[in-house]
Amino acid sequence: MSTETLEFQAEARQLLQLMVHSIYSNKDIFLRELISNASDALDKRRLAGLKDAGLKADDLHIEIEADKEARTLTVRDNGIGMSRDDVVGLIGTIARSGTAETLRRLQESKESAELIGQFGVGFYSVFMVADKVTLLTRKAGEETGVRWESDGDGTYTIETVEGVPEGTAVTVHLRPADAEDALYDYADEWKIREIVKRYSDFISFPIRMGDDTLNSMKALWARPRSEVKDEEYREFYRHISRDWSDPLEVIQMRAEGTFEYEALLFIPSRAPHDLFQRDARHGIQLYVKRVFIMDDSRELLPSHLRFVKGVVDAADLSLNISREILQQDRHIQLIRRRLAKKVLSTIKDLMRSDAEKYRTFWREFGAAIKEGLLDANEDHKAILDVASFASTAGEDPTTLTDYVARMKDGQDKIYFMTGESRAQVENSPHLEAFRAKEYEVLLLTDPVDEIWVEAVREYDGREFQSVARGAVDLPSEQELSQERSGAYAPLLTWLNETLDDVKDVRLTTRLTSSPACLVSDADALTPTLEKMYRAMGQELPPVKRILELNPEHPLVSGLKSAYEQRAADPELTETAELLYGTALLAEGGDLADPARFAKLLADRLARTV
DSSP states (O other): OOEEEEEOOHHHHHHHHHIIIIIOSOTTHHHHHHHHHHHHHHHHHHHHHHHOGGGOOSSOOEEEEEETTTTEEEEEEOSSOOOHHHHHHHHSOSTTTTOHHHHHHHHHHOOOOEEOSSHHHHGGGGGGTEEEEEEEEEOTTOSOEEEEEEOSSSEEEEEEESSOOSEEEEEEEEOOOOTTTOOOOTTSHHHHHHHHHHHSTTOSSOEEETTEEOOOOOOGGGSOGGGSOHHHHHHHHHHHHOOOSOOSEEEEEEEOSSSOEEEEEEEOSSOOTTTTSTTOOOEEEEEETTEEEESSOTTSSOGGGTTOEEEEEESOOOSEEOHHHHHHOHHHHHHHHHHHHHHHHHHHHHHHHOHHHHHHHHHHHHHHHGGGGGOTTSOHHHHHHTOEEEETTEEEEEEHHHHHHHOOTTOOEEEEEEOSOHHHHHTOGGGHHHHHTTOOOEEEOSTTHHHHHHHOOEETTEEEEETTBSOOOOTTOOOOOHHHHHHHHHHHHHHHHHOTTEEEEEEOSSOSSOSEEEEBOTTSOOHHHHHHHHHTTOOOOOOOEEEEEOTTSHHHHHHHHHHHHOTTOHHHHHHHHHHHHHHHHHTTOOOSOHHHHHHHHHHHHHTTO
């Protein structure tokens, strides 16, 4: 048969150069692409056999042959095959695959991408490792076959040949491995097995090398849950997560319609050590038609669900896939929303059906889940529905639903206090009036709590209210009489002028046993949040707070009497400093001058002995 020499389309020549020099950072991809193409051909042959009995084939499979001496690697399938026009159209041009525009963007932006999904695109990746590529194919139902060959220099030869079996065989003539290129030897059986296991283990057709089948074909996500044993799920979870403990919960879902995908997700039973590290790995693997595409797929679930492990297998995705393009793909965004919604609804079901499992989950991942409250695009209600918090109502955490159900008549706010530990918050003087009136207060001690309470203002129509910020308006609380406020006015004015570290001094009803406490303005930073910002290197102006006094306390009433009798006494100034210092220490704050405070206290105690 005569041999014809043709040139690649212009875009195809440019793509060849990009393939070799910049697009793929991992040369192993070439074998994944050849197997993916072979799997597609087998799918088409199976479909064609359903429509035309004459095209039906038994034992559809993929074969891999390696010849180390000849330095060749052949991937062969008995699928639908290609005609001469198919070969020219699919390999000689990329116009049909819709990637010409993407090629232009790649050249302009110098970004890398992985091009998958159609024969004429991923096929080019072989030239990363090949001196020459030979393709031999015959379309099912036709009499003659086609031989195609190219060294990737911009031209290819094509000829019609006889005696070719139906299907396609691609033979890669491997470049010699040398020190400069540092190529793996892709003619080595161990390397072939490794690549197949990583990228093509779940291809639904057997991938054979000699008498061995290299892939498991066990895509658990594609099987009904009733047909999968719990041990199979556990084994698969351990395989993808590298976690030898059992998963807490298994989530399986399937989406059908215009865009189809399957997902198998696992909620771990313990948090990974790197859960809160910036470079922590995310647990979702992306497959397309059972071909492994990407590990650590951050775009498939929001960051606050990064602990979820599993697999998402899409029937189709945009042809051009890179991490940046994935973020912009509307199908990926759709998957992300649906998966997040499913995970949160599963946690909510767990809360209702298995309290022990839920407590384990929240202990391990609650702080991460609450990070979602910082994102304006997330469903805050759904996150708060599955959250639980320590509270003054008891040792066990409470959900917001239960908190609202226990609210007292006339209570219209959800009260909370933030701090570094439960013990510190529980002993804070800010809780005294709430404890006396038996109002429940949430005790928020995770660092993220300081931030999300600024972003989320209400739950189920009830406003969140800090007991340590602004003025507290407890229902049925008697306001301070104007007469009493007026009687303390001179002392309050003097303290305001004497204490440089306070913004204002006022009487309060929030205290029952302590003499004083410090509160922040309703719109001011809390001390803990101020510390966090400073620890991150942010410069902040000094934040002054309000000193509130309990007029019922003997120390405060005694200070009032002493000021009225001897306003000029220097000891009164020291008493004011001690009053401020004890209020600061009572909430776990840091004294600006601990040594001076200790000396003043020691001197005062010495005079009482």
